[in-house]
Amino acid sequence: INFKPLVGTQAVTCGTNYPSKGAVPTPITPRDFSFYAYDIKLLAANGETSALTLDQNEWQNQNVAMLDFENFTGGCMDGTPATNLKVTGMVANGTYRGISFRVGIPNAMNHKDLTTAPAPLNASSLFWDWNFGHIFLAVVTHADIPASGTDPAGTNDHYFHVGSTGCTGDATMGQAVTCTNVNSPLVEVTGFDPLTKPVIADFAAPLT
Numbered sequence: 001i002n003f004k005p006l007v008g009t010q011a012v013t014c015g016t017n018y019p020s021k022g023a024v025p026t027p028i029t030p031r032d033f034s035f036y037a038y039d040i041k042l043l044a045a046n047g048e049t050s051a052l053t054l055d056q057n058e059w060q061n062q063n064v065a066m067l068d069f070e071n072f073t074g075g076c077m078d079g080t081p082a083t084n085l086k087v088t089g090m091v092a093n094g095t096y097r098g099i100s101f102r103v104g105i106p107n108a109m110n111h112k113d114l115t116t117a118p119a120p121l122n123a124s125s126l127f128w129d130w131n132f133g134h135i136f137l138a139v140v141t142h143a144d145i146p147a148s149g150t151d152p153a154g155t156n157d158h159y160f161h162v163g164s165t166g167c168t169g170d171a172t173m174g175q176a177v178t179c180t181n182v183n184s185p186l187v188e189v190t191g192f193d194p195l196t197k198p199v200i201a202d203f204a205a206p207l208t
Contacts, residue, residue, distance in 0.1 A: 001040075001052070001087045001099065004198035005033060005069040012203050015074020021141075022207045031157060032078035032140035033203050034068040034126060036105050037187075042091050042194060043098035050096075054089040058119045064105055066120035069201065075142050079125040098190030099199060103162065104136035107182060110164065111171035128163065132171040136184060137162040139206045160206050 005012035007021070012030055019027045040063070041049040054060040059068075065087045070076035104110075105121070111132045114122055126135040139160040147153040166180030189199060 001194050002198040003067050003069075003085050003087070003201050005085070005201045005203060007203045012069055013074075014071055014076035018204075021204050026143050026145065028141040028143050028207070029075035030070060030140070030203060031075055031142045032070050032125060032138045033201075034066065034070065034079060034123075035103055035137040035201075036064055036066050036120075036126065036134065037087070037101040037103060038064040038106060040065065040087060040089075040099070040101040042094070042096040043100060043188070043190060044094050045097045049100070050092045050094060052087070052089045052091050054087065057088075059084045060087070060089070061118050061121055062109070064109065064121065066123060066126070067201065068123075069203075077142075078138070078140060079123070084120075096194055098188065098192065099194040100186060100188040102184050102186050104164075104182075104184035105134050107164070107177075107179065110134050111167070111169075111177040113171075131167060131177065133163050133167065135161045135163050137206075139203060141207065 007018045012033060014030060017027050017029050021028045040052040043049055054063060054065060059066050068084045070079050071083050072079055072081045113132055114127050126138060141158045143156045145154050145156060162183055164179035164182050167177050169175040169177040171177050
Protein backbone atom coordinates (compact mmCIF):
# COMPACT_ATOMS: atom_id res chain seq x y z
CA ILE A 1 0.00 0.00 0.00
CA ASN A 2 1.67 3.18 -1.19
CA PHE A 3 1.46 6.58 0.49
CA LYS A 4 1.92 9.79 -1.49
CA PRO A 5 3.04 12.86 0.50
CA LEU A 6 1.72 16.18 -0.81
CA VAL A 7 1.57 19.81 0.28
CA GLY A 8 -1.91 20.55 -1.00
CA THR A 9 -1.50 19.42 -4.61
CA GLN A 10 2.30 19.66 -4.75
CA ALA A 11 4.79 16.92 -3.92
CA VAL A 12 6.58 17.17 -0.58
CA THR A 13 10.21 18.03 -1.29
CA CYS A 14 12.78 18.94 1.34
CA GLY A 15 14.15 22.40 0.64
CA THR A 16 11.16 23.56 -1.44
CA ASN A 17 9.35 26.73 -0.35
CA TYR A 18 5.56 26.53 -0.37
CA PRO A 19 3.80 29.93 -0.29
CA SER A 20 0.61 30.89 1.51
CA LYS A 21 0.15 27.96 3.89
CA GLY A 22 -1.58 27.97 7.26
CA ALA A 23 -4.47 29.93 8.76
CA VAL A 24 -2.34 33.08 8.34
CA PRO A 25 -0.84 32.58 4.84
CA THR A 26 2.89 32.06 5.32
CA PRO A 27 5.65 30.66 3.10
CA ILE A 28 6.96 27.44 4.63
CA THR A 29 9.50 24.70 3.98
CA PRO A 30 9.08 21.17 5.43
CA ARG A 31 11.34 20.21 8.30
CA ASP A 32 9.82 16.84 9.23
CA PHE A 33 6.87 14.72 8.07
CA SER A 34 6.40 11.25 9.51
CA PHE A 35 3.94 9.18 11.51
CA TYR A 36 3.16 5.77 12.95
CA ALA A 37 0.11 3.75 11.87
CA TYR A 38 -1.36 0.60 13.36
CA ASP A 39 -4.45 -1.60 13.17
CA ILE A 40 -4.41 -1.26 9.38
CA LYS A 41 -7.46 -2.71 7.63
CA LEU A 42 -8.74 -2.77 4.08
CA LEU A 43 -12.42 -1.97 3.53
CA ALA A 44 -14.48 -4.03 1.11
CA ALA A 45 -17.38 -2.67 -0.93
CA ASN A 46 -19.82 -4.76 1.14
CA GLY A 47 -18.69 -3.09 4.36
CA GLU A 48 -16.54 -5.94 5.62
CA THR A 49 -12.97 -5.32 6.77
CA SER A 50 -9.82 -7.39 6.37
CA ALA A 51 -6.84 -6.84 8.65
CA LEU A 52 -3.49 -6.35 6.96
CA THR A 53 -0.88 -8.68 8.48
CA LEU A 54 2.30 -6.64 8.27
CA ASP A 55 5.62 -7.94 7.03
CA GLN A 56 8.22 -7.69 9.77
CA ASN A 57 11.11 -5.42 8.79
CA GLU A 58 12.91 -2.20 9.74
CA TRP A 59 9.74 -0.16 9.09
CA GLN A 60 7.18 -2.53 10.58
CA ASN A 61 7.00 -4.29 13.93
CA GLN A 62 4.06 -6.41 15.06
CA ASN A 63 1.04 -4.39 13.86
CA VAL A 64 2.77 -0.98 13.76
CA ALA A 65 4.24 0.69 10.66
CA MET A 66 6.24 3.91 10.33
CA LEU A 67 5.80 6.20 7.33
CA ASP A 68 8.71 8.61 6.88
CA PHE A 69 8.56 11.20 4.10
CA GLU A 70 11.60 13.39 4.86
CA ASN A 71 15.12 12.52 3.66
CA PHE A 72 17.27 14.78 5.89
CA THR A 73 18.24 17.10 3.03
CA GLY A 74 17.53 20.76 2.40
CA GLY A 75 15.38 22.15 5.20
CA CYS A 76 14.53 18.70 6.60
CA MET A 77 16.58 18.66 9.78
CA ASP A 78 14.85 15.92 11.80
CA GLY A 79 14.91 12.18 11.22
CA THR A 80 17.33 10.32 8.95
CA PRO A 81 18.12 10.08 5.21
CA ALA A 82 16.06 6.87 4.95
CA THR A 83 12.44 7.19 3.83
CA ASN A 84 9.47 4.85 3.72
CA LEU A 85 6.41 5.52 1.58
CA LYS A 86 4.67 2.15 1.78
CA VAL A 87 3.16 -0.48 4.02
CA THR A 88 3.56 -4.12 3.05
CA GLY A 89 1.84 -7.26 4.22
CA MET A 90 -0.73 -9.96 3.51
CA VAL A 91 -4.49 -9.55 3.26
CA ALA A 92 -7.35 -11.86 2.30
CA ASN A 93 -8.26 -11.99 -1.38
CA GLY A 94 -11.00 -9.54 -2.19
CA THR A 95 -12.07 -6.31 -3.86
CA TYR A 96 -11.33 -3.31 -1.67
CA ARG A 97 -12.62 0.24 -1.77
CA GLY A 98 -10.84 1.87 1.12
CA ILE A 99 -8.46 1.68 4.06
CA SER A 100 -8.60 2.42 7.77
CA PHE A 101 -5.88 2.72 10.38
CA ARG A 102 -5.08 4.44 13.63
CA VAL A 103 -2.36 7.07 13.84
CA GLY A 104 0.07 6.20 16.61
CA ILE A 105 1.21 3.21 18.62
CA PRO A 106 -0.86 0.93 20.89
CA ASN A 107 -0.53 2.01 24.50
CA ALA A 108 1.05 -1.31 25.49
CA MET A 109 3.95 -0.56 23.09
CA ASN A 110 4.20 3.17 23.64
CA HIS A 111 5.99 4.00 26.89
CA LYS A 112 9.12 1.90 26.45
CA ASP A 113 12.86 2.60 26.61
CA LEU A 114 13.95 3.83 23.18
CA THR A 115 17.40 2.24 23.49
CA THR A 116 15.93 -1.26 23.72
CA ALA A 117 13.00 -0.83 21.33
CA PRO A 118 13.04 -2.61 17.96
CA ALA A 119 12.89 -0.71 14.69
CA PRO A 120 10.90 1.31 13.78
CA LEU A 121 9.93 2.05 17.40
CA ASN A 122 13.47 3.29 18.09
CA ALA A 123 13.25 6.43 15.90
CA SER A 124 14.59 9.24 18.08
CA SER A 125 12.87 11.92 15.97
CA LEU A 126 9.49 10.45 17.02
CA PHE A 127 10.11 10.26 20.74
CA TRP A 128 9.72 12.43 23.81
CA ASP A 129 12.37 11.70 26.41
CA TRP A 130 9.95 12.48 29.21
CA ASN A 131 8.20 9.29 30.30
CA PHE A 132 9.36 7.34 27.23
CA GLY A 133 6.47 8.61 25.09
CA HIS A 134 6.38 8.26 21.32
CA ILE A 135 5.36 11.06 18.98
CA PHE A 136 2.62 9.60 16.80
CA LEU A 137 2.66 12.28 14.09
CA ALA A 138 5.26 14.93 13.29
CA VAL A 139 4.47 17.80 10.91
CA VAL A 140 7.25 20.34 11.37
CA THR A 141 7.69 23.51 9.31
CA HIS A 142 10.32 26.19 8.93
CA ALA A 143 9.17 29.68 8.02
CA ASP A 144 11.14 32.78 7.07
CA ILE A 145 8.81 35.57 8.13
CA PRO A 146 9.14 38.90 6.29
CA ALA A 147 9.10 42.20 8.12
CA SER A 148 5.63 43.68 8.62
CA GLY A 149 5.02 47.18 9.90
CA THR A 150 7.11 47.61 13.01
CA ASP A 151 7.72 43.85 13.31
CA PRO A 152 11.17 42.80 12.06
CA ALA A 153 11.83 39.84 9.79
CA GLY A 154 12.48 36.55 11.56
CA THR A 155 12.33 32.77 11.40
CA ASN A 156 10.13 30.23 13.10
CA ASP A 157 10.13 26.44 13.41
CA HIS A 158 6.61 25.20 14.18
CA TYR A 159 6.29 21.74 15.70
CA PHE A 160 2.95 19.98 15.25
CA HIS A 161 3.47 16.85 17.35
CA VAL A 162 0.68 14.44 18.32
CA GLY A 163 1.04 11.96 21.16
CA SER A 164 -0.72 10.75 24.29
CA THR A 165 -1.27 13.29 27.06
CA GLY A 166 -2.64 13.30 30.59
CA CYS A 167 -0.44 10.30 31.40
CA THR A 168 0.23 8.94 34.88
CA GLY A 169 2.85 6.41 35.95
CA ASP A 170 6.61 6.77 35.56
CA ALA A 171 7.81 4.56 32.70
CA THR A 172 11.44 5.42 33.50
CA MET A 173 10.92 3.65 36.84
CA GLY A 174 9.23 0.64 35.27
CA GLN A 175 5.72 1.73 36.22
CA ALA A 176 2.68 1.12 34.00
CA VAL A 177 1.49 4.25 32.22
CA THR A 178 -2.14 5.18 31.58
CA CYS A 179 -3.24 8.25 29.64
CA THR A 180 -6.54 10.11 29.76
CA ASN A 181 -5.98 11.40 26.21
CA VAL A 182 -4.64 8.59 24.04
CA ASN A 183 -4.80 10.85 20.93
CA SER A 184 -4.69 7.96 18.47
CA PRO A 185 -7.33 8.94 15.89
CA LEU A 186 -8.96 6.56 13.46
CA VAL A 187 -8.39 7.45 9.80
CA GLU A 188 -10.75 6.02 7.19
CA VAL A 189 -10.44 6.75 3.47
CA THR A 190 -12.90 5.27 0.98
CA GLY A 191 -13.75 5.49 -2.70
CA PHE A 192 -10.53 4.03 -4.11
CA ASP A 193 -8.64 0.75 -4.37
CA PRO A 194 -5.75 0.96 -1.86
CA LEU A 195 -3.98 -1.93 -3.60
CA THR A 196 -3.60 0.05 -6.85
CA LYS A 197 -3.81 3.73 -5.86
CA PRO A 198 -1.85 5.61 -3.17
CA VAL A 199 -3.11 7.03 0.08
CA ILE A 200 -2.60 10.81 0.03
CA ALA A 201 -0.83 12.23 3.08
CA ASP A 202 -1.33 16.01 3.00
CA PHE A 203 1.38 17.91 4.89
CA ALA A 204 -0.66 21.14 4.66
CA ALA A 205 -3.86 19.78 6.24
CA PRO A 206 -2.77 20.09 9.92
CA LEU A 207 -1.55 23.65 9.30
CA THR A 208 -4.99 25.11 8.50
